[in-house]
Amino acid sequence: MHAKGNPCSCCSFDDYKCTAEWLLNKTRHRPKIAVICGSGLGLLADSVSNKQTFRYEDIPNFPVSTVPGHEGCLVFGDLKEKSCVFMQSRFHLYEGYSLCKVTFPVRIFKLLGVETIIVTNASGGLCKDIKAGDIMIIKDHINLPGFAGQHPLCGPNDERFGIRFPCMSDAYNKDLRKLALDISQQLGYSDFVREGVYCMVSGPNFETIAEARMLHILGSDSVGMSTIPEVTVAKHCDLRVLGLSLITNKVSLDYSREEKVNHEEVLEMCKMRAEMFQNLVNTIIAKCDQVDGINSN
Numbered sequence: 678m679h680a681k682g683n684p685c686s687c688c689s690f691d692d693y694k695c696t697a698e699w700l701l702n703k704t705r706h707r708p709k710i711a712v713i714c715g716s717g718l719g720l721l722a723d724s725v726s727n728k729q730t731f732r733y734e735d736i737p738n739f740p741v742s743t744v745p746g747h748e749g750c751l752v753f754g755d756l757k758e759k760s761c762v763f764m765q766s767r768f769h770l771y772e773g774y775s776l777c778k779v780t781f782p783v784r785i786f787k788l789l790g791v792e793t794i795i796v797t798n799a800s801g802g803l804c805k806d807i808k809a810g811d812i813m814i815i816k817d818h819i820n821l822p823g824f825a826g827q828h829p830l831c832g833p834n835d836e837r838f839g840i841r842f843p844c845m846s847d848a849y850n851k852d853l854r855k856l857a858l859d860i861s862q863q864l865g866y867s868d869f870v871r872e873g874v875y876c877m878v879s880g881p882n883f884e885t886i887a888e889a890r891m892l893h894i895l896g897s898d899s900v901g902m903s904t905i906p907e908v909t910v911a912k913h914c915d916l917r918v919l920g921l922s923l924i925t926n927k928v929s930l931d932y933s934r935e936e937k938v939n940h941e942e943v944l945e946m947c948k949m950r951a952e953m954f955q956n957l958v959n960t961i962i963a964k965c966d967q968v969d970g971i972n973s974n
């Protein structure tokens with residue numbers, strides 16, 4: 678299980694290969710699109726046909742999810758005639774997993790033949806013109822844990838996945854972002870869909886007011902506890918990435934405000950916006966072969 682001499686003592690190429698081969702032997706699906714469902718967003722997998730579901734605990738080397746609102750299943754199926762795989766739960770640093778484990782599924786997707794990944798999350802809105810219930814297409818990110826050395830690509834680089842020093846200035850595919858914006862307009866969602874910068878904190882506590890102010894000054898439009906490790910590993914192994922964030926709450930930047938954020942409120946907002954979010958994701962999947970170089974069948 679553990680790679681010999683690997684200082685991160687986590688996953689070896691053989692671990693990834695073993696899991697990918699196990700899945701390829703158990704399913705006839707050959708997905709080109711993967712979707713990671715954020716907190717409370719597991720229903721994104723509900724509309725697939727020819728569904729085949731694997732519980733995480735049954736998949737060799739897969740971590741298990743410990744967070745309420747995360748179902749713990751890998752769902753293969755067809756959506757709008759595209760073969761897809763959905764992660765109905767992700768793994769978080771605050772659950773105690775190493776970033777190697779947090780991002781383990783992304784490299785499995787690569788080995789399964791996935792080319793495009795849609796990463797979703799719930800996050801708190803920091804900038805003035807963003808409201809709870811809005812959807813933010815992630816344009817860029819600030820990897821705060823990465824600044825402190827909590828980075829999924831630290832440790833020996835495996836050239837079979839990607840290069841030692843990957844560029845991140847174009848982590849979020851420009852054509853996919855444009856497609857998402859165009860589709861939002863066609864669906865009549867323009868009033869509540871916008872682009873922005875997502876910042877990751879490790880969690881599990883929500884931010885203090887001073888921290889939230891700092892993140893806002895640094896250029897973050899929203900803050901959450903996930904996504905960036907998965908996106909970083911996806912970009913490293915040359916997957917096309919689209920990031921979508923459901924703004925579930927406004928983060929308090931003001932000492933005079935009384936409201937206090939909690940996880941139940943996050944899940945409640947996901948429920949309220951589920952249909953709209955699902956409609957957006959499904960339409961993006963339906964049309965993503967309009968984007969150059971995307972083979973989604």
Ligand SMILES: O=P(O)(O)O[C@@H]1C[C@H](O)[C@@H](CO)O1
Pocket residue numbers: 714715716717744767769797798799800880901902903904939940943944
């Ligand atoms: O998995 P995501 O990033 O969607 O989950 C968010 C961040 C925390 O895990 C949780 C806080 O309510 O929701």
Ligand code: HPA
Pocket residue numbers: 799800801802883884900901902925926927928938943
């Ligand atoms: O306000 C928040 N902060 C951090 N993570 C979050 N996930 C949902 N809302 C938030």
